[in-house]
Amino acid sequence: MLSNAAKYAIRSILYLAMYTDRKKKIRVKKIAEELSTPQPFLAKILQKLTKSKLVSSTKGPNGGFYLSEANKQNSIWDIIENIDGTVKFEECFLGLKKCEDANPCPVHYIAVPFRKQILLDFKDKTIIEFSKEIELSGSVLSLKKIDI
Amino acid sequence: MLSNAAKYAIRSILYLAMYTDRKKKIRVKKIAEELSTPQPFLAKILQKLTKSKLVSSTKGPNGGFYLSEANKQNSIWDIIENIDGTVKFEECFLGLKKCEDANPCPVHYIAVPFRKQILLDFKDKTIIEFSKEIELSGSVLSLKKIDI
DNA sequence: TCTAAAAAAGATGTTTTTATCTTCATTTCC
C-alpha cells in the first residue's frame, strides 16, 4: 500500500513530533538509528520533506531536523501525498480505469468503504494530535525498543 | 496494494469463470484484448497460474485457457497468495516488525479492521460465486466495454 | 504424417523503487 519511503517518512515525522521543536533538533543519523531505517535513504526522504515544508532543518553543528509548530499542524495524508502521491488510494482495486458506484468492479463494494475510512482518519487528524495519542497510549514507534 | 500481476490475474480468472469451461477455451490474445492488459505479460501470469492449478489450459489448435469446475472452487485469496504472496496483507501498515494489539503502531487500529474484512471476503467466496454475482449485478470486468 | 495453432519455457530488456556514495553549501564555535 505505502512505499517504504512513505512509511519511513510517516514514522520519522511522528518521531520528530514527539521529540523535537525549534530549539531541539535531531540528526539524520540518530533518527535512522532509532527507527532502524537505512540512513542515506532516509536522508533523501527528509530532504524532500524539508523542501515541501513538512519538516524543518538547519545545517551545521547542532543542526538537524525538527518539526516547527506549523509542521505539526499537517496531517498524515499530507505526508503520503508528498511522497507517494494519492493515486494508489484513489484507483480501482483491480486497476480498472473506470470503476465507480454506478459501474463497479467485482470487489468495488469491498474496497471502497475502507478507502473512505482510512482517508478520513489520515486527513482529519494533525500530526500533533497523533503524537499526543501515541504518548498517551504508548504506541510503538521505534523498532529499537522492541525485540525483532 | 496489489501488484499489476495480481490485478491482471484476478480479472483474468473472473473472466475465464464467466466465459469458459472444459469445452470452451479462450486464447491469451483474446483475454488480453478483452481486459486491455499487456499480452506477453499476461501469458506469463497465466502460465504461473496454470502451474499452480488455479487455471487450466491446453496447447495446440483450439487450445487456450479455461477454468475447470475445480478451478472455480478456488478463492480470490488463492490467486493473491499465488501471485503476490500474503505478506502485504499481514505486515504492519507502517512497516514495523512487531505490531500487534498489545503493541500497536500509531495507525494500527485504523488499518487492522479493514484487513480483517477484506481477508474474510476474499477467502470466503469462491470464484464461481463471485462470477455469478458479477453476472447478476452487471459489474464491470472488461475495460473494452467502457470508454477510457 | 505434415502443418499450423496454441501454450510453455527461457532469455532479455525497461522502468521504478530502494539505496548508497561523493561532493558541495551552510552554520557554529573557537
Next chain:
DNA sequence: GGAAATGAAGATAAAAACATCTTTTTTAGA
C-alpha cells in the same frame, strides 16, 4: 577567519516489478 559538523544535491548502483521477444513443445486436424 578556519575547522568541524551538519544537511543539500547530484551521481551512481542494486533489486524488484513490469514487460517483451524468441525458441520449444504439444496438439488438432487436413
